Amino acid sequence: MENVTPTIFTETKVRGCNPSFVVTSDGVVIIDTPQLPTKAVEMRKLAESHGPLRYLINTEHHVDHIFGNYYFKGGPTVVHHQGVYDNFMVVGPELDPFAYAKEALPTDDPEGEAIFPDREVYYADPNKAQIVFNGDLTLRVGDHTFELIHTPGHTPGQIAVYVPEERAVFTGDTIFSECQTWLMTSNVDQWLDALDRIGELDVDFIIPGHGPVTTTAYLATQRAVLMEWKTAVAVAVAKGWTREETVERVEFKDRYPVDIGQEYMMDYINSYNAGSLYDKLTA
Ligand SMILES: [Zn+2]
Structure with a gap:
């Protein structure tokens, strides 16, 4: 994983979203989990080497941001916007998220097959939130602040996680940095409003849902x-x-x-x- 700041770790070079964590003076906060099982287990180990895992926040309900939660069971308290909670690994008419996670194994994570659960075992406890919120929510962890800002558009429960002490924001798929944008069932008008809201933040770093870490200059590109x-x-x-x-x-x-x-x-x-x-x- 790469360091964005000395306390922010992210992974932008593996299939799936950009899973990340922030090391605070009172433990570690995870933001999105790796889709690939082996990567999820590795990230948990690495994060635990920096302190106790306090919270796991998912920025959206898409499978590539949440499937790895399964490998964080018994660890951090999971926090979801209501929209993430309600849509968590729900099988839709076009996409079966569990099948999609499984489909990636042969090509991207053959070793993950051994720790990939059966469907029934997975759905019995996929590690959904213990804390569910509407609107915005602020968490104080050690010396850090995590402002969970509701930015619907890409998905209904989309959030951005703003960490003012690091001058950084984790946007999930509100930003696709230098890669194809998935509109899927998005509300594009809401998404444009979400870009405005992120543009109001005083940050040096945008950690996007996909692609390299970027800056607020990229907001205009995503808008275009x-x-x-x-x-x-x-x-x-x-x-x-x-x-x-x-x-x-x-x-x-x-x-x-x-x-x-x-x-x-x-x-x-x-x-x-x-x-x-x-x-x-x-x-
Ligand atoms: Zn997405």
Whole structure:
């Protein structure tokens, strides 16, 4: 894992989200967990070498941010926004998050097969929150402050974790840094508001959900990506294109690569982004 500041550790180079932790004077706070089992166990060991694990916060409910919670059982107190809690590993019409986590093993974590639970065992206790909140929440841990700020858009329960003492914010997938943005079922208008809220923070470091650590300068780029997508699909609707034509013709594959380990999903992401926007704009 790389240090962002002397007390902030993050992992940006492994398949999944950017799981991170912050070392305080009174223990360690985890922010998102590795999707790959072996990486989750390794991160827990590394974090524990810096002190007792106090809290585990998930920035969103997507599987690549929460599946690894399973490997932190019996450790830190888990904290979720209501929207994360309600959607935690819920099987949807398009995506079975448990199957998606399993699908990554042969290519990205063959050793993880041995510690990957059966579906029934997993769902009996996937390590959801003990503390569930609505709106914003502030945690004081040692000399550090963790401001959990509700920033819906990418997902309904999306939060940013602002740590003023480190001049840093963990945004989850409100920021896709230099990689393809997954719109999925997002609310793009709310997402733009979320970027405004993050822009009000006095920070030097943005730890994004995916891609390299960045700065507030990147907020304008993320805004442009969202507006470009929405405008292009709005134009398609105005021209009377069908859903199929829109999915076929509207794509932004040239902008950025897909984040590590998911290169094969380029077509899926672009089709899903165009299709979901089309459905919203024609609803
Ligand atoms: Zn996400």
